[in-house]
Amino acid sequence: MKKINFFIFLIVILIVSLIFSIMFGGVSISFKDVIYTIFHPKIVDSNQTIIWKIRIPRVILGLFIGAGLAVSGCVFQGMLRNPLADPYTLGVSGGAALGASIGIIFRFEKFLGYYGLPLFAFIGAFISISLIYLLALRRNLSVTTLILIGVVLSFLFSAIVTLILSVSDPQKVHLTIIWLMGDLSLADSGLILPVSLFVIPGILILFLFSRDMDLLTLGEEKARHLGVDVKLIRRVLFLFSSIITGACVSSSGIIGFVGLMVPHFIRGFTGPGHRILLPASAIGGAILLVLADTLARTIISPLELPVGVITGIFGGIFFLIFFLRSKRKEIF
Amino acid sequence: MNLLEVRDLVCGYDGEEVIKGLSFSVQSGEFLGILGPNGAGKTTLFRAITGVLKHSSGKIYYQEKELLEIPAREIAREIAVLPQILEISFSFSVEEFVRMGRFSHRGRLEGFRKEDEIAVEKAMETTGILNLKSRSVNQLSGGERQRVLLAQALAQEPSLLLLDEPTAHLDISHQVEICDLIKNLNREKSLTVIMVLHDLNLASDYCDQLILINKGKLYKIGPPEEVLTYQIIEEVYKTTVVVRQNPVSFRPHIFLVPKERIT
Numbered sequence: 001m002k003k004i005n006f007f008i009f010l011i012v013i014l015i016v017s018l019i020f021s022i023m024f025g026g027v028s029i030s031f032k033d034v035i036y037t038i039f040h041p042k043i044v045d046s047n048q049t050i051i052w053k054i055r056i057p058r059v060i061l062g063l064f065i066g067a068g069l070a071v072s073g074c075v076f077q078g079m080l081r082n083p084l085a086d087p088y089t090l091g092v093s094g095g096a097a098l099g100a101s102i103g104i105i106f107r108f109e110k111f112l113g114y115y116g117l118p119l120f121a122f123i124g125a126f127i128s129i130s131l132i133y134l135l136a137l138r139r140n141l142s143v144t145t146l147i148l149i150g151v152v153l154s155f156l157f158s159a160i161v162t163l164i165l166s167v168s169d170p171q172k173v174h175l176t177i178i179w180l181m182g183d184l185s186l187a188d189s190g191l192i193l194p195v196s197l198f199v200i201p202g203i204l205i206l207f208l209f210s211r212d213m214d215l216l217t218l219g220e221e222k223a224r225h226l227g228v229d230v231k232l233i234r235r236v237l238f239l240f241s242s243i244i245t246g247a248c249v250s251s252s253g254i255i256g257f258v259g260l261m262v263p264h265f266i267r268g269f270t271g272p273g274h275r276i277l278l279p280a281s282a283i284g285g286a287i288l289l290v291l292a293d294t295l296a297r298t299i300i301s302p303l304e305l306p307v308g309v310i311t312g313i314f315g316g317i318f319f320l321i322f323f324l325r326s327k328r329k330e331i332f
Numbered sequence: 333m334n335l336l337e338v339r340d341l342v343c344g345y346d347g348e349e350v351i352k353g354l355s356f357s358v359q360s361g362e363f364l365g366i367l368g369p370n371g372a373g374k375t376t377l378f379r380a381i382t383g384v385l386k387h388s389s390g391k392i393y394y395q396e397k398e399l400l401e402i403p404a405r406e407i408a409r410e411i412a413v414l415p416q417i418l419e420i421s422f423s424f425s426v427e428e429f430v431r432m433g434r435f436s437h438r439g440r441l442e443g444f445r446k447e448d449e450i451a452v453e454k455a456m457e458t459t460g461i462l463n464l465k466s467r468s469v470n471q472l473s474g475g476e477r478q479r480v481l482l483a484q485a486l487a488q489e490p491s492l493l494l495l496d497e498p499t500a501h502l503d504i505s506h507q508v509e510i511c512d513l514i515k516n517l518n519r520e521k522s523l524t525v526i527m528v529l530h531d532l533n534l535a536s537d538y539c540d541q542l543i544l545i546n547k548g549k550l551y552k553i554g555p556p557e558e559v560l561t562y563q564i565i566e567e568v569y570k571t572t573v574v575v576r577q578n579p580v581s582f583r584p585h586i587f588l589v590p591k592e593r594i595t
Contacts, residue, residue, distance in 0.1 A: 081421050208440060215432055217422045221384050221415060226488070227408030227436030272422035 003276055006269055010283045017287050018063070021294040022055045026302050057189040061251065062293045062307075063286040064192070065184070066258055068199040068248040070285025072241035073259020074278055075206055078213045079237050080136075080143045086259035087245040090146070091128045091153035093256070096249035097180050098157040099124020104176045105168045117179070118191070121250030128153060129242035136238075182255035182308020184293050191251045198247035202240045203282055209237060210274035217272065255308045257315025258285050264322070335360045335492060335524050336381065336394055343380045343387035350376040352548035353390070358541075360491070361522045363515070365529050365539030367559070369569050373548045374528045375416070378496050381526070382413045394492075408436035412485035414478075416496040416528075423468040426480050430456055433487025455486035459513060475506035482513065493517070495527045499534060507531075511538045536560050536583040544568060560584040 022034050029037075029047055037043070037051045073086035087093050103120030135141055135149060161180070165173050178185075212233045215223040220230050248255075262284045263277065270276045289307065292314070296307040337357040344350035350373045358364055368374050379385035381392055383399055392399040394410065412433075420429075433455065434448040456462050459479040464472065469480060478498060485493060495514070499507040515538055517523045529535040535542060535556070542559040544551045546568045552559045562575045565586065572594055578585040 211435060214424075215435060218418065218420060218432075222418055224384065224404055225382065225408060225411075225413040225415075226432055226484075227405040229404045271428070272424055273428055
């Protein structure tokens with residue numbers, strides 16, 4: 001079967017990207033040494049420290065966040081029947097940014113410790129998705145209106161963020177800006193557990209609803225006639241994709257275009273059926289973010305770029321080419 | 333037993349009543365056409381009996397159970413609906429699309445069973461779309477698309493089929509093709525059919541019972557011979573017509589008359 005081959009292909013690429021990402025950084029480590037250190041974690045040397053303490057946590061975090069962003073983008077697009085729906089355009093990321101900058105500037109991390117920042121970002125994300133959710137379900141707005149509202153919310157939030165930044169102490173401003181651009185450099189093993197606790201069960205639960213999502217792409221009425229409990233399912237999908245988004249954004253900042261680009265690209269190979277599209281997007285998102293992060297770490301080494309800059313530049317160019325080259329008027 | 337019963341139905345949009353008290357019932361095996369001028373409330377009535385539009389008063393019963401209280405999954409195994417317009421924004425293949433009709437028959441974790449396979453195969457065979465199997469649904473012609481939609485509905489294995497103007501935007505050969513298909517299903521599998529139609533002559537030739545609604549109320553119910561008389565049509569549609577018999581089907585046939593010819 002073609003689709004199984006495609007999966008094997010994706011998984012092979014993922015493994016190659018993971019190893020590749022562990023090899024490169026401020027210090028390059030040969031393939032042989034990487035493999036040796038991975039299989040002998042107890043031998044303490046400089047490679048062991050770099051690989052196990054720095055690179056592997058970062059790569060694993062990148063993997064979860066990439067997968068999470070791609071899956072929630074995929075769910076939003078299917079549910080709202082619009083190619084432009086993703087956590088970023090719906091204003092969720094903006095809400096997270098606002099929450100996080102409030103957290104950074106007002107030093108809530110003092111009271112909450114290490115998890116202070118992610119917690120504030122999560123609350124911000126959750127508030128904005130609740131707004132979108134209430135507007136979408138209660139007032140029955142069209143998807144275009146929702147996305148416009150999302151964009152407007154993003155502008156509003158970013159204005160407030162700028163306001164907060166302009167009256168704050170410059171050192172914190174720098175930290176906040178790096179965070180806002182989307183960055184995995186703050187990543188360490190302490191974040192992996194909480195992120196994976198949200199992302200993995202979230203993706204598995206969403207996967208159980210793949211057939212419902214297929215039907216929802218035909219519109220609410222048709223989905224209902226075919227037997228989908230539309231209200232309930234929409235709630236479930238909204239809830240879990242927002243939780244995933246919240247967890248991702250709060251631990252890494254705003255990494256744009258992953259949720260928009262990956263499902264689009266994957267759909268071209270797998271078709272629109274979510275049973276395949278969803279897991280394939282998860283792997284695709286992981287590959288994209290791990291590779292982008294490797295590039296971010298090495299391109300101006302010893303300095304690092306925020307990974308959001310890489311996904312933003314490549315994503316933007318990719319999308320422009322994609323739109324200009326596609327001959328059909330519809331994007332799907 | 334009544335398969336579907338509508339009792340004193342009132343419904344509309346944003347407090348504006350479109351259907352203003354309407355009752356009728358449908359027996360199992362019937363082929364019923366819903367007719368009426370533009371704005372009479374055909375589509376509103378259709379949306380109410382498909383459970384999409386909540387009614388403000390009155391009751392709709394399906395097999396003596398209140399329609400709105402039956403879970404969506406259960407209804408989908410009994411009633412299939414062909415909407416007038418369906419925007420398909422993703423490029424599913426025809427086969428994948430027809431398979432979606434089996435959603436309500438399978439558990440969440442259940443795979444595609446033998447009986448699902450058979451139902452899908454049969455639905456595609458009946459509608460003559462086996463050769464379109466791997467084509468993408470958004471690259472079909474109007475006639476093919478209608479047959480694919482019908483196949484999906486048949487894969488649900490429903491007892492009642494509801495159609496909203498299935499022949500709109502089709503040329504005459506495809507109109508007859510779709511209507512013949514539905515008529516066959518009604519005859520041979522005793523599938524009950526309720527169809528909203530614009531075309532009075534198609535309705536006359538295919539339906540056994542007609543409901544004529546006007547201004548949100550039931551104007552006349554009965555077989556075509558009783559409903560499609562020139563007095564009734566002129567009264568409801570405010571148009572001069574001549575009614576004769578179709579020489580083949582022996583059903584009433586409506587002729588339009590240009591104004592300049594009326595002397």
